[in-house]
Amino acid sequence: MNHQAGVAEHAEATTEWAHLDAESRQIASQAREHLARHLAPIVADCERDRRFPYELMGGLLELGFVRGVCAPADGGYGRTHLQNALLMEEAGRAWASLRTTMNILSLVAELLTAAGTAEQKASHLAPLLRGERRGWFAITEAEAGSDAAGLTTRAERLPDGSFRLTGEKRYITNAAQADFGIVMATTDPALGAKGITAFIVDHDRGGVTVTERRRLSVRGTTSCTVALDGAVVPKDLVLGQVGRGLATAMAAVNAGRVNVAAGAVGLGQACLEAVVAHTTARQQFGRTIAGFQLVQEMVVGIGLRTHTGRLLYQDAARALDTGRDARTACAMAKLYCTEAAVRSASDTIQLHGAVGLEEGTAPERYFRDAREATIPEGTSQMQILTIGRALLGVSAIR
Ligand SMILES: Cc1cc2nc3c(=O)[nH]c(=O)nc-3n(C[C@H](O)[C@H](O)[C@H](O)COP(=O)(O)OP(=O)(O)OC[C@H]3O[C@@H](n4cnc5c(N)ncnc54)[C@H](O)[C@@H]3O)c2cc1C
CATH class of the missing domain: 1.10.540.10 (Acyl-CoA dehydrogenase/oxidase, N-terminal domain)
Structure with missing residues (x-):
């Protein structure tokens, strides 16, 4: 075989x-x-x-x-x-x-x-x-992270109906490897969330400068600052209705959370496979370390968290598929699976001993990569507040 x-x-x-x-x-x-x-x-x-x-x-x-x-x-x-x-x-x-x-x-x-x-x-x-063009998506700014509705990138309507965009987006994934983006900007800051509109911004129309910023984790992607310096968007590249941009983006957020949760479960699965292979091969005190109870406890923890996370993300995905209100299920999946992956990746290093910390090894990469997933698509704290609102009927966000 x-x-x-x-x-x-x-x-x-x-x-x-x-x-x-x-x-x-x-x-x-x-x-x-x-x-x-x-x-x-x-x-x-x-x-x-x-x-x-x-x-x-x-x-x-x-x-x-x-x-x-x-x-x-x-x-x-x-x-x-x-x-x-x-x-x-x-x-x-x-x-x-x-x-x-x-x-x-x-x-x-x-x-x-x-x-x-x-x-x-x-x-x-x-x-x-077809794989011929690639896109990015931008809400986040220096002063608008978890509070996305606080964004200030300005979209000024021009006499011919097009829009001129001015502002700076931060932590935008893979903008440097793409040729257009979907940008959230406000046509009227006084309207708050209701002033936010989605625009399709082509790099080759000018007014877009992308700068890469290096980070700890997920190194096959880039994290970019996108400066919009009077980028003109023709009126036929407004995505959806003017003033409905945040609502359009939020409609996709639940699926995004399930995807991050599922990816974290995949990382947990990779950790499980790595620790089973290592602990059954590594010999100390004249036997494989898999035979020690404290080692088994850590391995079992990784397996249990991975399996629990899988049930949670699949339940959330099924909620989306059947049209159930999926918000709480998606928040639970994102929160549990990403935090579980952090713990499992940490234990994977522990189970490997010194070799797990060596640069270029899989455990070292799992540890860095797991750490990232608790932040984008809503931090763990924002997921807790979403679940808390559903359970208690009281919002702790504003
Ligand atoms: C790897 C990565 C990729 C990303 N890709 C993109 C992208 O492609 N496009 C994009 O637009 N953005 C992207 N982001 C940005 C991401 O959406 C934000 O980082 C995220 O929303 C959190 O915002 P912040 O980093 O400004 O943290 P902040 O909002 O400043 O939060 C800092 C801390 O305060 C906590 N906090 C904030 N408010 C509350 C509250 N009300 N109650 C309790 N705790 C609170 C947070 O949980 C966190 O622990 C990415 C981020 C990362 C790390």
């Missing part, structure tokens, strides 16, 4: 995929095999070089990444949220930079498929789904 077939068969035989329908199992197992064959051999080099292998984009789109979230009429595969989340779990198991990159491109595709005009779908969505 070769290695790729082996990992897929192992997952089929364990609880990982046992409860899925045949189509979903096939989506997950195809992704696992494809990523093991094409991505796994180059992950360490890409991580070291802080590079995303965009040459693999065609195969990733074929698997259903990005295309999965769009309707067939728009060139997508029209998959369920659960099926898309299963892909995100596989991405997270392989490399957090893959999960993050696919999540951003999926978000851009989802916004265009949901709110775009036929012309916008032809000019921006179709090439995105």
Whole structure:
């Protein structure tokens, strides 16, 4: 049995995929095999070089990444949220930079498929789904993080109906590797959230300067400052209605949270596989360390958190698929799965001892990457406040 077939068969035989329908199992197992064959051999080099292998984009789109979230009429595969989340779990198991990159491109595709005009779908969505263009998404600013509605990037309407954008966006994922973005800006700061509109901003129209900022984690992606210095957006590139930008973005936020949660479960799964391999091979005191009870406790903790997280994100995805109110389920999944991955990655280093801290090893990467996921798509604290509001009927946010 070769290695790729082996990992897929192992997952089929364990609880990982046992409860899925045949189509979903096939989506997950195809992704696992494809990523093991094409991505796994180059992950360490890409991580070291802080590079995303965009040459693999065609195969990733074929698997259903990005295309999965769009309707067939728009060139997508029209998959369920659960099926898309299963892909995100596989991405997270392989490399957090893959999960993050696919999540951003999926978000851009989802916004265009949901709110775009036929012309916008032809000019921006179709090439995105073919892998010819790439997009980013920007709300965050220096003074507007968790409180996204406090953004100040200004959109000034010009006499011909176009808009001139002025402001600066921060921590924008992969803007340096893309050619357009969806930018939230206010047409009237006095209107608060109701003044915020979504704009499609093409780099080649000018007025856009992208600067990369290095960070600790997820090194195959970039975190960018995007300066908008009078970038002119033609009126036919307003995405959705004027004043409805935040509502449009928030409609996609639940799916984004499920994707981050699923990716964190994938990372937990990678940790589990790494600690099983290491602790059953490593000998101390004349026996494998897997035989020590304190070691087993840590390994079992990783397995339990990973399995619990999987049930939570899949329940949240099913809530989205069946039209249930999914807000609380998505917040619970995002909170639990990302915090669980931080703990599991930390224990993975502990179980490896000194070798787990060596630069370039998988445990060292899992630890850095797990730490990141508790911040974007709403910090852990914002998820707690969302759940608290649902349980108590009282908002602690404002
Ligand atoms: C890796 C990464 C990728 C990102 N990609 C993008 C992107 O592509 N596009 C984009 O627009 N943004 C992106 N962001 C920005 C992200 O959305 C923000 O970092 C996030 O919303 C938190 O904002 P902040 O960092 O300004 O933290 P702050 O909002 O300043 O929060 C700081 C701390 O205060 C806590 N806090 C804040 N308010 C409250 C409250 N009311 N109650 C309790 N605690 C509170 C927070 O939980 C946190 O612990 C990304 C961030 C990261 C880390």
